[in-house]
Amino acid sequence: MEQIVSLAKRRGFIYPGSDIYGGLSGTWDYGPLGVTLKRNIMQLWWKMFVEDRDDMHGIDAAILMNQKVWQASGHVDTFTDPLVECSNCHARYRADKVDLAKCPNCGKEHTFGEPRQFNMMFKTNVGPVDDEASVSYLRPETAQGIFTNYKNVLDTFYPDLPFGLGQQGKAFRNEISPRDFIFRAREFEQMEIEYFVDPSKWEEAFEHWRQQVWKWTQALGLPDDQVHELEVEEKDRAHYSKRTIDFEFDFPIGKEELLGLAYRTDFDLMNIQKATGKSMEYTIKGTDTKFVPHVIEPSFGVERAIMAVLSTAYTEDEQNGEKRIYLKLPAHLAPVKYAVSPLVRNKPELVEKAREIYATLKAKYGAVMWDDNANIGKRYRRQDEIGTPYCVVIDFQTLEDGTVTVRDRDTTEQTRKKIEDI
């Protein structure tokens, strides 16, 4: 884990948030390569689950919402974690994540009192007046932005049932103990689907999305044998769920939740109906049959997907007696697809040809990097560490026959190819 965190910082993927001011716990900033990796993952999701499907629509709701949203959803009352405080050093921990017999901070025994419930929503005020009416929250899940727009979508599109709404965006939780790099952050990104179904058909929709989740983990390049389904017991399920499967992954920190799949019933739509007095019923086209749809919710965390992808990709081997570190990223996720270099940078004719090839590949693939720093060996090592699948080198032979050297990241093999064949 430490090696991944160090590589992520060293190579410009992920930096600690507010680093230059000493940091801000639970926040992370994405560098030039990290933001591209993150976008590649989010775009893959959007394509698979929104663009490529006829039964899905996209949504992008505001992060700040009327406080009534969070009262009706149950978050104001129940979105809590149990908090304990050490009576000796006043360190605070999540009661279910700490050894209650001994404080990990000061080492004293039996200093924790009874846990109290701590609400994880970040509270703020909207507008210049700081009173109860102006209270709002940074959303702790993107899901509510979907539920609050269900009626708008019905009114404007009236999609056939079942249909789903997908949203990607920031979520915020004032986690008691943010930990393990981006695994448990206070600001993170979710990709959520609320899939509206006829209540009598929730099981088949649940099964459909269970299969889709597997397609997703495969598209990320995660090995099947490192992904595990955990059927969550009733006592551990969120307040809104009648069935939940947590998809866990063998992270370097252990087997932990990657994403969740929940059967939210009509919990959210009924709460909105009760709170607003507006009907959330869906009428089957051409009939008098009406009901409030039930919801299947696959909920994906972007940071956990990134962590799973990075830990799967992180590889060490030995090349010519030296240790090599490389990221075996699937090509479709790699932030840089090709690196292009002239063999040496002090031969104008080579540089000119290399620039021409660079421009051609950039027009074709977009994510192409020009790299003429240091010698070829060092360039390869740098590109290996950021997961670039191929390095293209322009040498004197290129000027004669239009072929270049293409070096494969995983095998380190070099082959000569015509420029047109890349």
Ligand code: GAP
């Ligand atoms: N709308 C349902 C919901 O939010 P959740 O299990 O609380 O369900 C869904 O969150 C996913 O969001 C998790 O499986 C995880 O991938 C991600 N997630 C939740 N809390 C997180 C945190 N503090 N840091 C990073 N990712 C988090």
